[in-house]
Amino acid sequence: MNSFSEAKKNLSIKIYYFSATGNxxxxxxxxxxxxxxxGHSCELKPVENEESICYDCDLLGFASPVxxxxxxxxxxxxxxxxxxxxxxxxxxxxxxxxxxxxxxGSREIFTDALKEKSIQVIASLGFLGNxxxxxxxxxxxxGKPFVKSFADGTGRPNEIDAxxxxxxxxxxxxxxxxxxxxxxxxxPRYSRIKRWVSNTVRAREIELINETSLEVYGDKCVKCGICxxxxxxxxxxxxxxxxxxxSKCFSCQKxxxxxxxxxxxxxxxxxxxxxxxxxxxxxxxxxxxxKGSTQRPRxxxxxxxxxxxxxxxxxxxxxxxxxxxxxxxxxx
Numbered sequence: 001m002n003s004f005s006e007a008k009k010n011l012s013i014k015i016y017y018f019s020a021t022g023n024x025x026x027x028x029x030x031x032x033x034x035x036x037x038x039g040h041s042c043e044l045k046p047v048e049n050e051e052s053i054c055y056d057c058d059l060l061g062f063a064s065p066v067x068x069x070x071x072x073x074x075x076x077x078x079x080x081x082x083x084x085x086x087x088x089x090x091x092x093x094x095x096x097x098x099x100x101x102x103x104x105g106s107r108e109i110f111t112d113a114l115k116e117k118s119i120q121v122i123a124s125l126g127f128l129g130n131x132x133x134x135x136x137x138x139x140x141x142x143g144k145p146f147v148k149s150f151a152d153g154t155g156r157p158n159e160i161d162a163x164x165x166x167x168x169x170x171x172x173x174x175x176x177x178x179x180x181x182x183x184x185x186x187x188p189r190y191s192r193i194k195r196w197v198s199n200t201v202r203a204r205e206i207e208l209i210n211e212t213s214l215e216v217y218g219d220k221c222v223k224c225g226i227c228x229x230x231x232x233x234x235x236x237x238x239x240x241x242x243x244x245x246x247s248k249c250f251s252c253q254k255x256x257x258x259x260x261x262x263x264x265x266x267x268x269x270x271x272x273x274x275x276x277x278x279x280x281x282x283x284x285x286x287x288x289x290x291k292g293s294t295q296r297p298r299x300x301x302x303x304x305x306x307x308x309x310x311x312x313x314x315x316x317x318x319x320x321x322x323x324x325x326x327x328x329x330x331x332x
Contacts, residue, residue: 001251002131005013006072009039009144010039010040010041010042010098011035011040011041011057011058011063011173012043012057012058012059013035013057013058013059013060014039014043014054014056014057014060014061015028015031015032015042015043015044015060015062015063015094016045016046016047016050016053016061016062016063016075016078016177017044017046017047017062017063017064017066017075017076017094018047018048018063018064018072018075018232019046019063019065019080019096019234019266020065020132020232020253020254020257020279021065021129021132021254021257021275021276022136022242022278022280022282023065023096023130023131023132023276023277024063024094024096024157024255025044026109026129026157026164026282026285026286027063027094027096027127027129027157027161028044028046028060028063028094028314029044029282030052030157030161030162030165030166030286030289030290031094031125031165031168031169032044032166033286033290034166034169034170034290035169037172037174037295038169038173039061039140040173043057044123045079046105047074047075048074048232050078051081051115052078052083053078053079053082053083053119055089056086058092058176059088059090059091059105059172059176060090060092060093060094060119060308061091061094061108062075062079062093062094062114063089063093063094063095063096063109064094064096064098064106065095065096065129066095066097066098066102066103066104066106067250068094068201069104069106069109069197069198069200069201069250070106070109070130070198070201071095071106071109071113071249072109072231072252073250074250074252075233076109077115078115079114080113082277083099083117083118083119084116084118085117085118085119086118086198088119088120089117089118089120090119090121090122090176090180091114091119091120091121091122091126091181091239092121092122092123092125092172092287093107093110093111093121093123093124093125093188094123094124094125094126094127094308095107095110095125095126095244096126096127096128096129097126097129097153097156098128098129098130098131098132098133098136098151098153098308099128099131099150099152099153100128100153101150101154101309101313101314102153103126103194103198103309104129104194104197104201104314105127105191105193105196105197105198105227106186106196106198107189107190107192107194108190108194108195109186109188109195109198109232112195114295115263121186121187121188122176122179122185122187122188123171123172123176124174124188125140125162125164125166125168126166127156127165128152128153128155128156128161129153129156129157130154130156130275131151131153131275132151132172132253132257133156133259133275134253134256134265134269134272134273135239135266135269135272136151136265136273137139137273137275138158138269138270138271138272138273139270139271140154140273141168141248141271141273142271144186144332147192147251149229157289158289159288159289161289162289162290164188166290170309180203186250193314193315194314197314202224206238206307206331207319208286210290213244213266213267213268214240214242214244214255214256214264214265214267215238215264215265215266215267216263216264216265216268217261217262217263217264217265218241219221220262220263220296221241221242221261221263221264222261222263223240223241223289224260224261225238225239226258226260227242227258227259227264228242230254230255230258231254231255233248233249233250234248235237235248235249236255242255242264256272256274257274257275258276258278262274298304
């Protein structure tokens with residue numbers, strides 16, 4: 001792509017993303033709206049429909065929910081199979097966890113994966129999304145207020161995130177212009193501690209996946225095939241009930257959330273919950289969330305949540321793994 005010209009005011013931006021339940025996509029629609037209002041084009045490209053990164057724009061973006069402390073495997077695999085660019089390419093990242101704590105070291109993992117392809121992260125956005133993992137939802141539905149206080153993403157993205165995303169849209173353009181003009185750009189913060197924490201959290205997530213399995217309530221399943229259709233990696237087939245190919249599945253839980261009969265469940269887990277953003281009217285919400293005050297609404301967060309969201313706080317959470325497991329996983 002040709003370098004940015006000082007005379008050029010309108011940018012062409014492309015964002016590669018994955019969104020299992022729609023929270024990440026809705027946040028990107030907000031970003032797309034604010035960029036368009038400034039005269040910039042923003043194309044959203046789901047990675048499940050793309051083979052590799054195509055740099056035919058001014059600025060690239062990469063967006064993902066957070067699974068087990070990492071960006072979604074489908075996004076990391078997409079980056080991994082793309083070519084390494086001969087010259088450094090500028091980009092920004094977007095992450096959508098269900099809690100302030102849920103970022104872990106996902107930003108750092110995104111940065112490392114893109115760096116291997118000669119893609120430099122010049123800006124990073126994070127906003128919260130409603131919890132959507134069936135195990136987490138089950139715990140929150142039955143949990144005490146203390147446990148629920150850690151899921152500050154409940155009901156998000158909302159006007160809080162819209163204001164934050166609007167602010168970011170302006171900063172992003174300024175950062176990109178400075179970058180292309182050869183000015184020194186402050187890189188997003190990189191924490192080796194959080195990177196280590198993410199690796200540990202991911203290892204725990206893999207253990208959980210390996211010790212549980214997707215099961216089907218035969219009396220509920222109507223063999224409609226919606227789970228097969230919705231699976232982003234083609235890991236499900238009907239034989240005659242849904243069967244999972246573990247070599248493809250990365251446990252996004254989309255099939256469980258989207259089953260209209262709630263016929264899918266996780267073996268060994270006593271309580272699960274369900275979340276499907278398709279039941280919401282995103283177009284109406286977008287109008288609602290982008291109207292009104294331009295200032296970001298104030299949000300009060302529990303002091304303990306703020307502490308545990310720091311790098312050292314996350315290390316404490318890892319050290320108390322046996323306790324946090326009992327709080328978050330309602331086993332039979």
